[in-house]
Amino acid sequence: KAGVTQTPRYLIKTRGQQVTLSCSPISGHRSVSWYQQTPGQGLQFLFEYFSETQRNKGNFPGRFSGRQFSNSRSEMNVSTLELGDSALYLCASSFRLRGLIYGYTFGSGTRLTVV
Amino acid sequence: DQQVKQNSPSLSVQEGRISILNCDYTNSMFDYFLWYKKYPAEGPTFLISISSIKDKNEDGRFTVFLNKSAKHLSLHIVPSQPGDSAVYFCAARGIQGAQKLVFGQGTRLTINP
Numbered sequence: 001k002a003g004v005t006q007t008p009r010y011l012i013k014t015r016g017q018q019v020t021l022s023c024s025p026i027s028g029h030r031s032v033s034w035y036q037q038t039p040g041q042g043l044q045f046l047f048e049y050f051s052e053t054q055r056n057k058g059n060f061p062g063r064f065s066g067r068q069f070s071n072s073r074s075e076m077n078v079s080t081l082e083l084g085d086s087a088l089y090l091c092a093s094s095f096r097l098r099g100l101i102y103g104y105t106f107g108s109g110t111r112l113t114v115v
Numbered sequence: 116d117q118q119v120k121q122n123s124p125s126l127s128v129q130e131g132r133i134s135i136l137n138c139d140y141t142n143s144m145f146d147y148f149l150w151y152k153k154y155p156a157e158g159p160t161f162l163i164s165i166s167s168i169k170d171k172n173e174d175g176r177f178t179v180f181l182n183k184s185a186k187h188l189s190l191h192i193v194p195s196q197p198g199d200s201a202v203y204f205c206a207a208r209g210i211q212g213a214q215k216l217v218f219g220q221g222t223r224l225t226i227n228p
Binding site: 004006033035042043045048056058088090092100101102104105106107108109111 | 147149156157159160204206210214215216217218219220221
C-alpha cells in the first residue's frame, strides 16, 4: 500500500509570509500527527488529528494550526513566518485501536526554510 | 524536561559486530516504545517497537530490550552492516493525555568496514 505522502518536499518562504503543508496518510489510517524537527530542539509534537478533529496539541504558538479533511488528508499552516520556523516538518500516519494510537509511519517531510 | 534521553550522541562499531544503542526515560506512564532510523532530510523509518508488558522483542537483526524497573531500553543490531549507518531515535508514547511520541535526541551510528 502507498506510504505517507508529504508535499511539497522543499519550500523557501520569506519572514512574515504564511505556508501550508500537506500530508496524505496511509489508506485506512485516520490519525495524522505533525512533528517539527530542528537541530536544537529535536523532534517536537505539534498536533494530532483524528476524524477531522484536533485531538491533541503540543506547546507551539497559535501561528501553527492544522486541519483534517474527510478523506483523512491533513494540512498544517504556519502564519507570520519567523526565521526560527525553519525546520523539517514531518507527519505521521497512524490508526487508533481501542483508543490507543499505533502505527506512527512517517512521511519524508517538508523542509521549510524561512529567509 | 527531557523525558526520553539518549546519552550517547554517537557510536562507532565495526562491521559484523553488535551495535547497542541505549535510551532512558523518566515517565513511568509511557507504555509503548519505538525505535526509528533516520537519514538527513528524510522522515524517520520505523524499525521495531515494544509494549511495556514485554521485556524483549525481536525482528531479524534487531532486538529491543525493555527494563521497566530501570526505565531503560536498548536496541541491539546483530550483525552490524554498513547500511545501518544513520541516526537512531528512540520514542515513547504515554497512554494518558496526548498520545504523542516523545523522542530522544538521537544517536549517530557509524559502521566501519
